[in-house]
Each structure stands twice: as C-alpha cells, then as structure tokens.
Amino acid sequence: MIRINEHYAKLQAGYLFVEVARRIREYEETHPDASIIKLGIGDVTLPLPPAIVSAFEDAVREMGAADTFRGYGPEQGYEFLRKPIAERDYRSHGMDIAADEIFISDGAKNDVGNVQELFAPDIQVAVQDPVYPVYVDTNVMAGRTGPAREGRYEGLTYLHSGFQNGFVPDPPEEAADLIYLCFPNNPTGSVATHEQLARWVDYARRNKALILFDAAYVAFIRDEGLPRSIFEIEGAREVAIEFRSFSKDAGFTGTRCAFTVIPKDVTAYDSAGMAHKVHPLWNRRHSTKFNGVSYPVQRAAAAVYSEAGTRETRELADFYLENARIIREGLDTIGLSYTGGTNSPYIWAHGGGRDSWELFDxxxxxxxxxxxxxAGFGRGGDGFIRISAFNSRENVEEAMTRIAKSLG
Amino acid sequence: MIRINEHYAKLQAGYLFVEVARRIREYEETHPDASIIKLGIGDVTLPLPPAIVSAFEDAVREMGAADTFRGYGPEQGYEFLRKPIAERDYRSHGMDIAADEIFISDGAKNDVGNVQELFAPDIQVAVQDPVYPVYVDTNVMAGRTGPAREGRYEGLTYLHSGFQNGFVPDPPEEAADLIYLCFPNNPTGSVATHEQLARWVDYARRNKALILFDAAYVAFIRDEGLPRSIFEIEGAREVAIEFRSFSKDAGFTGTRCAFTVIPKDVTAYDSAGMAHKVHPLWNRRHSTKFNGVSYPVQRAAAAVYSEAGTRETRELADFYLENARIIREGLDTIGLSYTGGTNSPYIWAHGGGRDSWELFDxxxxxxxxxxxxxAGFGRGGDGFIRISAFNSRENVEEAMTRIAKSLG
Known part of the structure; x- marks a missing residue:
C-alpha cells in the first residue's frame, strides 16, 4: 500500500495568501466599482531593463541556430554567469568567494526549501518570528517538527523579532543546529549590522551550527555601513550558506534565476562527529534533482553585471526605495509606528492594538x-501588516492618501 | 551540532557520466588528432524550431515592456500552456485529463526526483534494471534503501529487463508500493504494449500501489498500436502519475520545460489506511518549493502546440529516428544483437560476451x-552499451562505418 508522508498533514491549511485572495475576491464582488491597489505580495512591477532584454533576445536567437544551439548546460550553471557573480558581488567587496562555490538555480525559494534535505531529520531548527513561511513549512514536511499549536510548531526554536530588539534577534541560550536568517528581512524590513551578524557567526562556530542566510533583498541596501553579505563576517565561510536572487533587484520574478553560495569550508558532521564538507553534498543533490537553468535566462542574468545592466537594475531598486519612502512618510503623518522601508522594499507597520486581520480588513x-x-508570518507578526513598495508611483501615492483618510 | 543526512554516503561515488568523461579525456590526451564522435549522453543537437524561437522572442519582448511585463506566474503553470497539453496530448486521444491536473515544471528529472517526498520513508520501491539512475539515487538519499552491494541497493525491488522479457518486466510476485516505469525506456529503448501496461495498472489497483510513469521519450513512438500514455489504460487515473518533457521532442534540454500529470483520482493512504488524494499534496509541495517556470519559456513550450510547431517538432523526432535506423542497420550488418531504436532514440546493443566497459573502451x-x-544503469545493464541517436546525420553515418571496421 502506498503511504503518504504524514508530516504534510501538520501544515496549517489556510495558507496566508490564499486567505488574502479570498477576502479580496469577496470585497470585489460586493464593491464592483472599487479600484483596488495591491501592496500585498512582494512582486515587482517594472519591466526587465533594456540591457537584460537585449541579452535575453540574443540568447534565444542563438538557440534557434545550429552552430550556436546549446543543449544541457552544466547543472551548477554557466561560468559566464558564475564568474561575474563571484567577482562583482563578492571578491570586489573583499570577500573570498570563488566561482565554483556558486550554484545557479531557478529560484531562491527552491534552494532555501531544498537545502534542508542535506541534513539529519532530528537537528534543531531555529527561525525568526515573524518568518518567511517557506523556512518553516519545508521543515514541517521533512518531519522536523511536531504539530502546530497557537501558530507555532512544536520542536522549532522561534527567535522573536520585535521593537524591543529592533527586529534583529540575538542568538538563543539553547543550542540550535540550523538557523534561518533573512536580512534585509522579509517581512519586517530590518537589516542586521556587522556586530549582530558577527554574534551569529560566533554562535555558529561555538555550537558547530549552520546559518542559512537569505539575502534575496540585498539590492535595497543603500547604507554603506550595513553588511550586504554574511561573508563580510570573519569565519562565516565555515558556517554559512547564502541565498541570493535576481527576482527583486533585476525584476526576475517571472523570468526565474537565483543563486546559492556554498563556500568549500562549510562543514557539517555525521553521527560519529566526523566532519564533512557541505559543498559536495549540495553538488550531488543539485546534479541529481536539477538540470540547470534555461540558457537564455542565464544570459539575461549575466547582463545584470554589464555596465548598462548594473546602472539599469540599480534604477529599478531606487524606484521601489522611493516608493518605500513615500509609504514611510505617509505612516509618519498618520502617526502609525513601523520599521523597515529603508534598505528594504517592505514596511512593517504596527496596528496600534488592532490585530493583523482587523487592520487588513x-x-x-x-x-x-x-x-x-x-499574523500570516507567525505569531510574532500579529498586530502588524506588511506593506510592499512594489507598485507604480501613482498607485503608491494614491494608496497612502486613502490610508491617511481611513486611519488619519 | 549540524548533522548531515547520512544516507548520501550510500550513493555510489563513481557516477557513470563522470567516469565516461574521464576516459574520454584520457583518450583525447593520448590521441590529440582523433576526431571523436559522441553517441553517449542523450542530449539533442538540432536547434529550436522557428515557430518556437519566434514565440520565445515575442515573450522576451513582452517582459521588456511595462504593459505586458509579467511577475510571478501561477506555480502550477500558465493556462495558455496547460490547456493545449490537456487537449492535444490527452483529450484528443480519448484520455480524460483536465488542465488543472497538469503541473508545469523546469524538468522531468526534477519532478521524478522530487515526487518521492510525498510518500512515507518505509514504502517498498520497485525499479526496472537497467534503470535511469535518478529513480534510485533520490530514494537512496531519502533513506529508502540499505547500502549498495554488487551494483544493487538493499531493500529495493529490481525488475530485471532482458532479452527474455523483451525488456519489459511483468509485475513482481511480492508487493511493491511505488513503481517507476519508463517507456519508451531509457536506456533500453523498449516500449510496453497496452496489454503489458494493463497488467501493471491491474497490479497497482490490487495492491494499492502507485505507478510513476516516465514518458519523456513519447515523441519517438511512431507505431500506432503502442500506448503513448499510461492514461490510455482503463483505471490508470487512480494509480498513476505521468512525467513528460519538452526536452527531447522539442529540443528543450537547454531551454528547460516539462510537465507532470497527476489526475485528481490518484490516491495514497495514511498509516490508519485512510485514503488521501495525491494532487493536493503535490500542489502543496510545488507551491512551497517552486515558483513556476520562466514566462518566456512557457510561451516557447506553448508554441509546440501551434500548427507550425507541431510540424516542426515532429520533424526533429523524425530526424533522430532516421539516425536510429542507420545505427540499427549498421548493427545488423555487423551482426550485433540489440533492442530499441524504433519508437525510441536509444539503441541498446549487446556486446556478445564482452562486459560494458570493455565494449565502451x-x-x-x-x-x-x-x-x-x-553497467552504469545497474547490474542488469552489464554486457550492453547504449547508443544514442542524438547527433548529426554525418556523424552517425561516420560512427557506424568506424564501428563496423572495429567490430565487423
């Protein structure tokens, strides 16, 4: 008899965005003339910049000609993309990351969801609370938690992020083995300092723990004093894996390209305490269950590092950051407290005593x-809403005018 | 302490294609003037057909314009692709498959590797021998086997495929829960008949088992009497999942698009014997660990179903099938026995007593x-080599002339 993975049954049924969609639908049906502005889902709205479209088109044409056609590419990704990533995102900023420590994939969500497969089922997992649900759900599916009670799964370590710690939790007292950190944070928009990250790297080294560092929103960091990568911290090459994406900084949410950095020093252990490198484990996983990213998409991503591509993608992030500034200004006027919205496309606003869904409605x-x-991001998110800066200037301005009228 | 998934250590180190590459390199170094012809890896060589390139380019341009840009798409894939698949690949052939039973992905290898996550760790897995290594390796990683001994993992059910059963094994005496079948077969090129598949569907229904049917090579079936899908068999909607790909029939190995069909009737059970549908489980997995296929790639795949696309992709398969005919003719002349090469791009040739590596060398x-x-495909493959029809006409003809000289 074919039996199911019963851990799936522990997943909480009402997935956040499904419930949000249901309420929008209901509102649309009862208010057919309302012009709804969506600052919900973190999806980009500006088109791909010209330098990227041009490289993308050229590569599609190559696929149509016999002498330039490409079949299977290297599972880890083409060097023409891995090399500029290593050089421009890391080495030129003084970080010692090599091209063969980079794995190209079709999404940071996929990698951050799949990487837990490399580890034992009974390790202790720690997540921030509020948290991007994928970190939690993929560990629930893998059987690393008990059932959910009052918005938290038994067996997980939750690191509360609130106004009292500036939405950047410190390492816990107890030992955690696999730690998910996300900065600039989704959903709160907070960014950890060098000192804060150094405490985490130190913790991981002392406890032989591993940090999964999600830097999908790094393009929005404008403050030169803030770290743009966990690898800016001394010793992180032994205890951290970093996830990045072209989704938000280059408008690739519908084009699909991301990468994961696994330094060759990253170490995990077997039950006898013997050290093993994680790089060959992920390489084996990647080449067994993945077949590389579409060649034209990789060419498009490589164009991000061209002179024009660098300028044009920076303009994309600048545009959304200006939206974020307008949202912050609006909330300041209303007198609603919030965090984020600088160095981040997300503003995490406090409802002043209302619960999340009340404020949403x-x-x-x-x-x-x-x-x-x-509340969709965990118990620590209750009482807050996430406002996204991904929309047109006109819509953001109009939304803030309406919010001021409603709450002001 | 972060501990590894120790099942990875059971994986046999010398991955087939790595060892093949090593021997080629060694030969190239000692024979710098040799012109090597590669009929090894199953990678396509002809460029994308014009109708597909044109749709691909149009969609890239859409991504560059504000009013046609697309961000995140539906995780399950766009309807503009799922609908023609349901209609043209299934419904028009009398199979009751709906568009919402189709999940678009970036590779059949990924899906066939990931689908085992939905099931319990201690189910009994059955594979053909010889076998496409991904079916085995992904179950080894998930802990469903013991260590490997003499080319077979303890705990797996191996279904031997040889001349005596026409390379299509019958269901075993013992109960198996999850059964991987691949027709047209990789590596042997065999194709199961309706009667043979019906025996498997009957077995699965009697044993409450699930069949994973890999139909990645379906485009090469030209014999009207052979089934092109497991869903041609009555009752398969309850016990089978089918994997298809645009890789081989439309030249997408470097472009990346595939799909998986999970009828809403497919059922698995919990440990209490309660029935659960598999469709929502995969939907949950797919939407948690995947973010959809690149929009322009989905447009390119949809063009396969246009009038021009249908004609042009059929010509691709025809071209490789003619290569396969030339290979078969060559082997006939030499007097080497083989199977496959009709309704399949692979020819599975017997070395007449030599072992696989001896014949390869x-x-x-x-x-x-x-x-x-x-032998790289399992113990049942020893004594055989797989010859692939994916190459230019000129190279295939030259290869067969040389092979005739060597073995003739």
Missing amino acids: MLLNEASVVTTPG | MLLNEASVVTTPG
Whole structure:
C-alpha cells in the first residue's frame, strides 16, 4: 500500500495568501466599482531593463541556430554567469568567494526549501518570528517538527523579532543546529549590522551550527555601513550558506534565476562527529534533482553585471526605495509606528492594538488597499501588516492618501 | 551540532557520466588528432524550431515592456500552456485529463526526483534494471534503501529487463508500493504494449500501489498500436502519475520545460489506511518549493502546440529516428544483437560476451566513438552499451562505418 508522508498533514491549511485572495475576491464582488491597489505580495512591477532584454533576445536567437544551439548546460550553471557573480558581488567587496562555490538555480525559494534535505531529520531548527513561511513549512514536511499549536510548531526554536530588539534577534541560550536568517528581512524590513551578524557567526562556530542566510533583498541596501553579505563576517565561510536572487533587484520574478553560495569550508558532521564538507553534498543533490537553468535566462542574468545592466537594475531598486519612502512618510503623518522601508522594499507597520486581520480588513474595506496581515508570518507578526513598495508611483501615492483618510 | 543526512554516503561515488568523461579525456590526451564522435549522453543537437524561437522572442519582448511585463506566474503553470497539453496530448486521444491536473515544471528529472517526498520513508520501491539512475539515487538519499552491494541497493525491488522479457518486466510476485516505469525506456529503448501496461495498472489497483510513469521519450513512438500514455489504460487515473518533457521532442534540454500529470483520482493512504488524494499534496509541495517556470519559456513550450510547431517538432523526432535506423542497420550488418531504436532514440546493443566497459573502451579506442556503458544503469545493464541517436546525420553515418571496421 502506498503511504503518504504524514508530516504534510501538520501544515496549517489556510495558507496566508490564499486567505488574502479570498477576502479580496469577496470585497470585489460586493464593491464592483472599487479600484483596488495591491501592496500585498512582494512582486515587482517594472519591466526587465533594456540591457537584460537585449541579452535575453540574443540568447534565444542563438538557440534557434545550429552552430550556436546549446543543449544541457552544466547543472551548477554557466561560468559566464558564475564568474561575474563571484567577482562583482563578492571578491570586489573583499570577500573570498570563488566561482565554483556558486550554484545557479531557478529560484531562491527552491534552494532555501531544498537545502534542508542535506541534513539529519532530528537537528534543531531555529527561525525568526515573524518568518518567511517557506523556512518553516519545508521543515514541517521533512518531519522536523511536531504539530502546530497557537501558530507555532512544536520542536522549532522561534527567535522573536520585535521593537524591543529592533527586529534583529540575538542568538538563543539553547543550542540550535540550523538557523534561518533573512536580512534585509522579509517581512519586517530590518537589516542586521556587522556586530549582530558577527554574534551569529560566533554562535555558529561555538555550537558547530549552520546559518542559512537569505539575502534575496540585498539590492535595497543603500547604507554603506550595513553588511550586504554574511561573508563580510570573519569565519562565516565555515558556517554559512547564502541565498541570493535576481527576482527583486533585476525584476526576475517571472523570468526565474537565483543563486546559492556554498563556500568549500562549510562543514557539517555525521553521527560519529566526523566532519564533512557541505559543498559536495549540495553538488550531488543539485546534479541529481536539477538540470540547470534555461540558457537564455542565464544570459539575461549575466547582463545584470554589464555596465548598462548594473546602472539599469540599480534604477529599478531606487524606484521601489522611493516608493518605500513615500509609504514611510505617509505612516509618519498618520502617526502609525513601523520599521523597515529603508534598505528594504517592505514596511512593517504596527496596528496600534488592532490585530493583523482587523487592520487588513479595515484598509481593504475603507481604503481599497491590499496589504499582508502580519499574523500570516507567525505569531510574532500579529498586530502588524506588511506593506510592499512594489507598485507604480501613482498607485503608491494614491494608496497612502486613502490610508491617511481611513486611519488619519 | 549540524548533522548531515547520512544516507548520501550510500550513493555510489563513481557516477557513470563522470567516469565516461574521464576516459574520454584520457583518450583525447593520448590521441590529440582523433576526431571523436559522441553517441553517449542523450542530449539533442538540432536547434529550436522557428515557430518556437519566434514565440520565445515575442515573450522576451513582452517582459521588456511595462504593459505586458509579467511577475510571478501561477506555480502550477500558465493556462495558455496547460490547456493545449490537456487537449492535444490527452483529450484528443480519448484520455480524460483536465488542465488543472497538469503541473508545469523546469524538468522531468526534477519532478521524478522530487515526487518521492510525498510518500512515507518505509514504502517498498520497485525499479526496472537497467534503470535511469535518478529513480534510485533520490530514494537512496531519502533513506529508502540499505547500502549498495554488487551494483544493487538493499531493500529495493529490481525488475530485471532482458532479452527474455523483451525488456519489459511483468509485475513482481511480492508487493511493491511505488513503481517507476519508463517507456519508451531509457536506456533500453523498449516500449510496453497496452496489454503489458494493463497488467501493471491491474497490479497497482490490487495492491494499492502507485505507478510513476516516465514518458519523456513519447515523441519517438511512431507505431500506432503502442500506448503513448499510461492514461490510455482503463483505471490508470487512480494509480498513476505521468512525467513528460519538452526536452527531447522539442529540443528543450537547454531551454528547460516539462510537465507532470497527476489526475485528481490518484490516491495514497495514511498509516490508519485512510485514503488521501495525491494532487493536493503535490500542489502543496510545488507551491512551497517552486515558483513556476520562466514566462518566456512557457510561451516557447506553448508554441509546440501551434500548427507550425507541431510540424516542426515532429520533424526533429523524425530526424533522430532516421539516425536510429542507420545505427540499427549498421548493427545488423555487423551482426550485433540489440533492442530499441524504433519508437525510441536509444539503441541498446549487446556486446556478445564482452562486459560494458570493455565494449565502451574498444569503441572509444578503435573507432573514436563514445557510447554509454550499460553497467552504469545497474547490474542488469552489464554486457550492453547504449547508443544514442542524438547527433548529426554525418556523424552517425561516420560512427557506424568506424564501428563496423572495429567490430565487423
């Protein structure tokens, strides 16, 4: 008899964005004339920049000609993409990362979801709370948790992020083995300092733990004093894996390209305490269950590192950061407290005593503005909403005018 | 302490294609003037057809314009691709498959490797022998086997495929829960008949088992009497999942697009014997660990179903099938026994008493022709080589002339 993986049954049924979509639909049906502005899901709105489109088109044409056609590419990704990543994102900033420590994939969500496969089922997992749900759900599916009770799964270590710690938790007292950190943070928009990350790297080295560092929103960091990578921290090459994406900084949410950096020093252990390198394990996983990213997409991603591509993608991030500034200014006027929105496309606003869904419903019904209820990111998110800066200037301005009317 | 998944240590180190590459390199170094012809790896050589390139380019341009840009798409894939698949690959052939039973992905290897996650760790897995290594390796990684001994993993059920059963094994006496079948077969090129598949579907229904049917090579079936899908068999909607790909029939090995069909009737059970549908489980996995296929790639794949695309992709398969005919003719002349090469791009040739690597080395050294040693596909492959029809006409003809000289 074919039996299911029963851990799936522990997953909480009402997935956040499904419930959000249901409430929007209901509102649309009862208010057919409302012009809804969506500042909910973190999806980009600006088109691919010209330098990227041009490289993308050229590569498609190559696929149509016999002498330039490409079949299977290297599972780890083409060197023409891995080399500029290593050089421009790491080495030129003083970080010792080589091209063969980079794995190209079709999404940071995929990699961050799949990487836990490399580790034992009974390790202790720690996540921030609020948290990007994929970190939690993939460990639930793998059987690393008990059932959920009051918005938290038994067996996980939750690191509360709130106003009291500036939304950047310190390492816990107890030992954790696999730690998910995300900065600039989704959903709170907080960014850890060098000192804060150094405490985590130190913790990981002392406890033989591993940090999974999700840097999908790094392009929004404008403050020169903030770290753009975990590998800016001394010793991180032994205890950290970093995930990055072209989704937000180059508008690739529909084009699909990302990468994961696994330094060859990253170490994990077997039950006898023997050290093993993680790089060959991921390489084996990647080449067994993945077949590389589409060649034209990799060419498009490589164009991000051209002179024009660098300028044009920076303009994309600048545009959304200006939206974020407008949202912050609006919240300041209303007097709502928040974090994020600088060095991040997300603003994490506090409802002043209202619960998340109450605030969500209020903004939807009174302002026709869609946000994301913080409770969807875990118990630590209750009382907050996430406002996303990914929309047109006009819509963001209009949304803030309406929110001010509703809450002001 | 972060501990590794120790099942990875059971994986046999010398991956087939790595060893093949090593021997080619060694030969090239000692024979710098040899012109090597590669009939080893199953990678396509003809460029993308014009109708597909044109749709691909149009979609890239859409991504560069504000009013046609697309961000995140539906994780399950766009309807513009799922609908023609359901209609043209299934419904028009009398199979009751709906568009929402189709999941678009970036590779059949990925899906066939990931699908085992939905099931319990202690189910009984059955594979053909010889076998496409991904079916085995992904179950080894998930802990469903013991260590390997003499080319077979403890705990797996191996279904021997040889001349005596026409390379299509019958269901075993013992119960198996998850059964991997691949027709047209990689590596043997065999194709199961309706009667043979019906015996498997009947077995699965009697044993509450699940069949994973890999139909990646379906485009090469030209015999109208052979089934092109497991869903041609009555009752398969309850017990089978089918994997298809655009890799081989449309030249997408470097472009990346595939799909998996999970009928809503497919059922698995929990440990209490309660029935659960598999479709929502895969949907949950797919939406948690995957973010959809690149929009322009999906447009390119949809063009396969246009009038021009249908004609042009059929011509691709025809071209490789003519190569296969030339290879078969060559082997007939030499007097080497083989199977496959009709309704399949693979020819599975018997070495007449030589072991796989001996035959591989002989053809490499005497004819400068690269094949794939059958032993790499499991114990049942020893004594065979796989010859692939994916190459230019000129190279295939020259290879067969050289092989005839060497073995004739």
